Amino acid sequence: MAEIRLERATKTFGQVHAVRELDLTIADGEFFVLLGPTGAGKTTTLRLVAGLEKLDGGRVHLGGRDVSALAPAARDVAFVFQQYALYPHYTVFDNLAFPLRSPLRRRSPQEVTRRVEEVAKLLRIESKLKNKATKLSGGEMQRVGIGRALVREPNCFLMDEPLSSLDAKLREDLRVELKHIQRDLGATILYVTHDQIEALTMADRIGVLEEGRLLQVGTPRDVYTRPASVSVARRLGSPAINLLRMDAVPGIAAPSRARNIGIRPEDVQLNGRGIEAEVEQVEHLGAESVVVLRAGEERMHALVSGGTSVQPGTAVRAELSREAMLFFDEAGQRVDA
Amino acid sequence: MAESTLTAEGSRRAQVPVGSRGRARGLSDRAVLLLFITPTLVLLLAINIFPLIWNIVLSFTNYRANQPGREIKWIGLRNYERLLGSEDIWGYLQVTAHFVCWSIFFQVLIGFSLAWLLNRQFRGHAFWTTVIVLPMMLSPAVVGTFWTYLFQPQSGIFNYIVNFFIDAGDFSMIGDVALAPWTIVIVDTWMWTPFVMLICLAGLRSIPEYIYEAAEVDGASPWRQFWTITVPMVLPFLMLAVLFRAIENFKMFDMVVELTSGGPGSTTELASINLKREAFESWKTGYSAAFATILFVTVFGAANIYVKFLNQVKKR
Known part of the structure; x- marks a missing residue:
């Protein structure tokens, strides 16, 4: 796992400043949650780290290495999408094995099988390995999505509202599981959400983002009890302050x-x-x-x-x-x- | 409470005579249903089912439509025996198969490539799509006619262009026995590639961008993305396009008649053209009815098998 560091990261889409000179360091093994309303620039920040968007200014470092100019594959990050983004005509096994079959990290078939089975067991989808990805329930699909990230042992995990399309009960279960897995693996996770409960329950630190700027960074307790501004105070707590x-x-x-x-x-x-x-x-x-x-x-x-x-x-x-x-x-x- | 309401309702019902209740409610559900589907059923029977059955009946007779007074004799399977025993018929079917297979092959190849090129953001995107789609909007007979001019050995632009690149000398696409079957393939491909392209484009547009992004992060090369995402996800669309084109080209008539009218010899005489000759030039009505029945069963059977296969691909 590796540290993620953003230095004055900037991204504009036409007239819209999605991310403005963002400085942020996420420690190795930290679960960091970016919290903010729709359009705050959370997803763009995540995509900048992944390399799915090109920086208009600033730099991105992963594990001390400047990756700003590298393609997504070369950054060795894992991305979990909100819409699962499974390969629909593949089985669960093949979906999980897909990253391991990349020419960048060719593994022997035995090792692929071993890794996939390990991860499937961890996420409790080992009985579904032979199923088609599209034949799963939403919760199972997102488990596969997370599993596909886990098999790789990447630099860091980037998660874009992975639980938001699930129902409340499943969301709660997966929240607990995800936190467990992160602790066990010591994984660096940058997690984007607009759900304050997810932020408060899972995060080691929260960053509150609005209009492409970080309003406050701190532990959940810190951000909740000592918000830097009215905006931050209003973002956490239900009913609102x-x-x-x-x-x-x-x-x-x-x-x-x-x-x-x-x-x-x-x-x-x-x-x-x-x-x-x-x-x-x-x-x-x-x-x-x-x-x-x-x-x-x-x-x-x-x-x-x-x-x-x-x-x-x-x-x-x-x-x-x-x-x-x-x-x-x-x-x-x-x-x- | 609920029970008492029910019994009250029941007793009130019992007092009302059955007939008046029906009238009070208007038409029954069944009557409304029949009212809605009857016109369609009648039309379907009159213009589809009846002619089909009548055609099959005629195929067992020696009927000739130009001799209405002649006695119609039941001749059993004689027409079919003659058809299947005739070498000419197999020739026409071969010409048809050549035309159908190669035209679809080129349309899929070029149509998919064009769709793939058009499925990205660039300036003039809409303009180029419209330009490419234009041939499809013309009448096949018109297309056939003006391509005869384009294929003129002396003045046609086709020969001019070919001679510009390779020294082919004087040659006639329409007049040459070896080239004529390819001539109709070229013109049909020119006309209907846009159709295949449009359907492929719809397929390509239906693939969400994030699947490609996931593959990119997972380290899949563009080549691997193409084969593991693009092709399987467009395949059902592509197969549908092939089905449409195959059915259309099996019954191809107007364009080829205008272009080559089956010649030279019978090198471009498709089954449908021969059928028209037998039926309305030789007036062998019973014989051509048998031929039509054979063609119908072939296309219908093949289409059914294909659709089953298509459904399996879609389910994957």
């Missing part, structure tokens, strides 16, 4: 430049203290409930335990945890107290 004007919470010692308070719904408690609010709506999610509150002109969400007895239309008091409060300035950047 509450943003209140300063005067909505009187008597708070805040930095002078602060214009808004950010507070996560789980840090809002309905315990009879704090600011007055009216309950607009209660959404029961099972273990937890989301209470929609209105305090003056502000609307906010509180995440409380599932057994709550608050009723819509009643008045409550909401206490906002002082330690959990975040302050943002005019431009939306976080300011520390």
Whole structure:
């Protein structure tokens, strides 16, 4: 496995700046998730590393080697596509064996068989090896897609929303498996998603991308609790962070430049203290409930335990945890107290 | 609760006489069904099925359409015996096979290559597609006629071009016994290659780009990508094009009649041309009905086997 390093990587499509002077280093053996909305430049970044797109500026290094001018095959990376991209007329075995039969890494037939069977076992598709790739379910197809990446023992794995076309249950299973496999192999993975749960659960570090720029890079905990800006804060957490004007919470010692308070719904408690609010709506999610509150002109969400007895239309008091409060300035950047 | 509603409904139904219920609801489903398919069925029977059966019946008789007063005699399999015993018939079938096989071979080869070249982004892409497709839009009879001028030994542009590259001297594509069978292949290829190209193009466009990207990352050479992705994924389309072209060329008539009218000798006399001669120049109606039946069974049988094969390829 190898380290991935992007240096001022730039890519434009006509008038659109997909990736702007991106600097990013992903350590050997790290699971790095690029998180961002549609059109943020996540996939383009991934394709730049793979060599499927040509850089308009900057460089890409893999394992300390400048690969900017190399073709995808010569970079020795593995790519997992959102749409599986299996070879439809091949069996599962032949799909998995395809990269090993490349002239670049000719292996003996015995070794191909051994590798394919090993990977198939790891992904629990060994009973499907003789099936046609198109005769599989979505989850199985993506297992084959991941397996095709695993057989090669490449420099790094690049994954473009590999779980997004699967249903919720399968997504959860594969998420856990993928993290397991990554730990076992010590693989370097650059993983692109717009799903915050995937980012939070699998990543060693998250990079939040918007309009081709990295807004913040850090551990999931870090990015969640200490977001660099309002945009980052809003990207993680469900329901989204509450943003209140300063005067909505009187008597708070805040930095002078602060214009808004950010507070996560789980840090809002309905315990009879704090600011007055009216309950607009209660959404029961099972273990937890989301209470929609209105305090003056502000609307906010509180995440409380599932057994709550608050009723819509009643008045409550909401206490906002002082330690959990975040302050943002005019431009939306976080300011520390 | 549900049960009580049901019984109430049931008793109300029982009170209404059966006839009035039918009228109240309008036509029954079956009646509507019949109403919709009857016109089609009648048309199909009148212009397809009946003539086919009538043709088969006539093939067992000595009927002559130009002698309506003559007594029609049932002669059993005599027409078929004469046909299959005649060396000429095998000659016509051979000419047909030569024409069908070679024209399809060249159309597939050139059509696929053109599609492959056109299946990329470049300036004037739409313009070139239109230009290439033009021959297909002409009438076959017109194509046959004007190619006779292009093939003129003295003034035709075809001979001029050939002589420009190799010194072939005076030769006649249409008049030469050895060249004439290739003449009709050339003209048919000129006219129908665009059709094969369009279908191949549709096939090529249906292959998602990311499969090629996956292969590229996996280290497959362009050559390997072509054979492991492009060819297998276009094959069902290509086979469909071959099927269409084969059926069309089996019954080829107008273009060849205008171009060579079966000559010189009978070197380009396709089965369909000979059939027309026997039926409407010699007026051997019963005999040609038998010939038509043989051709029909051959094409129909071959097409059916082919379609089964095609479905298997599609399932892969």
